[in-house]
Amino acid sequence: MVCGGFTCSKNCLCALNLLYIMVSLLLIGIAAWGIGFGLISSFRVVGVAVAVGIFLxxxxxxxxxxxxxxxxxxxxFxxxxxxxxxxxxxxxxxxxLALNKNQQHHLLEVGWNHTSSADIERALKCCGFHTSQNRSCEDACARDSCRPCDKLIEQYADEVLRFVGGIGIFFSFTExxxxxxxxxYRNQKDPRANPSAFL
Incomplete structure (x- = not known):
């Protein structure tokens, strides 16, 4: 049987949708795992990941x-x-994939100004976005050598953007x-159906 037939199209479409179901459950599971182990502290990020998983x-x-x-x-539909x-x-x-370094830096700075930076500073062991911008950072810098967070965050952001962009491109072609x-498949007639029936 040729793979362009009714049964092959049906099986391929079913397999593709089963793949999407597994990806959606994986997305929901990773979001739940991340919040359960304290890796993700933002409920907005988890909410968006779960909503996208449920939609998919x-x-x-x-x-x-x-x-x-x-x-x-x-x-x-x-x-x-x-x-x-x-x-x-x-x-x-x-x-x-198209964001250049200046655009990334600007977006990260805007994001930094709209979040509480204490968790990020503690996780990355850095102080301030460009320089030490608050008193607790200045105290930490007096004890240890401190560095601004912008270079560390840009390094992580660049890797994440390339990974997310590559995965997104791959899955967009599967879509x-x-x-x-x-x-x-919609325009094929079921060979087991009544020959005089409409599609």
Whole structure:
């Protein structure tokens, strides 16, 4: 049997959606693990990770049910939502990979000014963004050699942006593959169905 047939398209679409379900559960699990072990202190970060995981899980579930039942309406909405997710994810991934050092530095400084820096300073053993900017940092600098946090954070941020951008680009191409498979599968007729029935 040729792999462009009805059964092959159905199996490929089911496998792709099972992959998305595993990724979504992994995302939710990592967020829960990070907060459980105290690696993530921000509830916003965890909330966003869990929300994205739940959204991906629901979309994959709609796609899986649509593929199993060959349900035209579910497959149509799945295809549209997956295409919109592809556009957003591809754009964000390209933006992550395209940020230069000055743009990263500016974004990190804005983020630094809007968060409590004590946890970051304690974790990275540094003081202030550019220089020591508060009294506790000045006291720590008097005892030890202190360094500003900007270079350390930029190093981590550069690695994270490249990793996230690469993973995002990879998964965005699996999403466009899912859109193409869904479009193809929607327009195929089930060979076991009544030949005179509509699609």
């Amino acid at each position: 899980f629901l979309i994959a579930l709609v796609g899986l049910i649509g593929a199993i039942k060959h349900h035209q309406v579910l497959l149509f 799945y295809m549209i939502v997956l295409f919109l997710v592809f556009i957003v994810q591809f754009s964000v991934s390209c933006a992550c 466009i593959l899912g859109v193409w498979l869904t479009y193809r």
